[in-house]
Amino acid sequence: MPILNYTTTIAVEKTMGEINTALARRGVTRIATMYDDQGVASGLAFTMKTDYGVRDFELPVRTEGVLAAMKADPAVKPAQKNPAQAARVAWRIAKDWLEAQSALIDAQLATLDEVMMPYMVASFDGERTVTMYGAFRDSQLAITAGTNHTNGSEK
Numbered sequence: 001m002p003i004l005n006y007t008t009t010i011a012v013e014k015t016m017g018e019i020n021t022a023l024a025r026r027g028v029t030r031i032a033t034m035y036d037d038q039g040v041a042s043g044l045a046f047t048m049k050t051d052y053g054v055r056d057f058e059l060p061v062r063t064e065g066v067l068a069a070m071k072a073d074p075a076v077k078p079a080q081k082n083p084a085q086a087a088r089v090a091w092r093i094a095k096d097w098l099e100a101q102s103a104l105i106d107a108q109l110a111t112l113d114e115v116m117m118p119y120m121v122a123s124f125d126g127e128r129t130v131t132m133y134g135a136f137r138d139s140q141l142a143i144t145a146g147t148n149h150t151n152g153s154e155k
Contacts, residue, residue, distance in 0.1 A: 002070075002073050002075040002076050003066065003069045003070055003073060003076070003093075004089075004092075004093050004096065005088075005089045005092040005093055005096070006070060006073075006076050006080060006085075006089055007080070008088050008092045009088070010088060010092060011088065012041060012087050012091045015088070015091040015094075015095050016033065016041065016044070016091060018095055019091075019094065019095050019098060020044075022095075022098055022099065022102060023044075023046055023048075023098070026048070026102065026105065026112045027048055027049060028046045028048045029047050029048060029049065029054075030045075030047035031044060031045070031046045032044070032045045032046070034058065040063075040087070041061070041087075041091075042060060042062075042063075043058060043059050043060040043061045044058070044059045044061075045057065045058045045059075046059075048112065048113065050111075050112075050113040051111075051113070052113075055113060055120055055121070056121040057121060057131075058121060058129055058131055059094065059098075059116070060119075061087075061090045061091055061094045062090065063083065063087045063089075063090040064086075065090075066086040066087075066089050066090040066093070067081070067082075067083060067086035070085070070086055070089070101115040101116070117132055118131060118133035119131050119132070119133070120132045122134070122135040123135065
């Protein structure tokens, strides 16, 4: 089965607007677009008030992975296997994911800060922002590098 939304023709800017609207309805107080080194939109940063105070979040939209998935899928037409289409697809997938999370929030199964926790900014490391997931991943890599596990036992 091809990647979700692989045939979309909806412009990245329209999808970004839809995402901004959905976030604003959920109490976000600041929304900014993140850009890569080439000036291409690569995600959203936003601020919201949570039960624990005001928190910052960064939601990346990684088009390179989408492009790789599209290139590897024979069901995706060659004409669709390009960076512009991958960007449209990646942003639609991010929007769909946020809509699914919003359904959980609307049904009171979760809160926005709960579903967005992996994207919560944990710290700023010089020029680099570290999200909660990034901090967790870094700590796991440090643990793994210091220990060799075989069948659950240390060597």
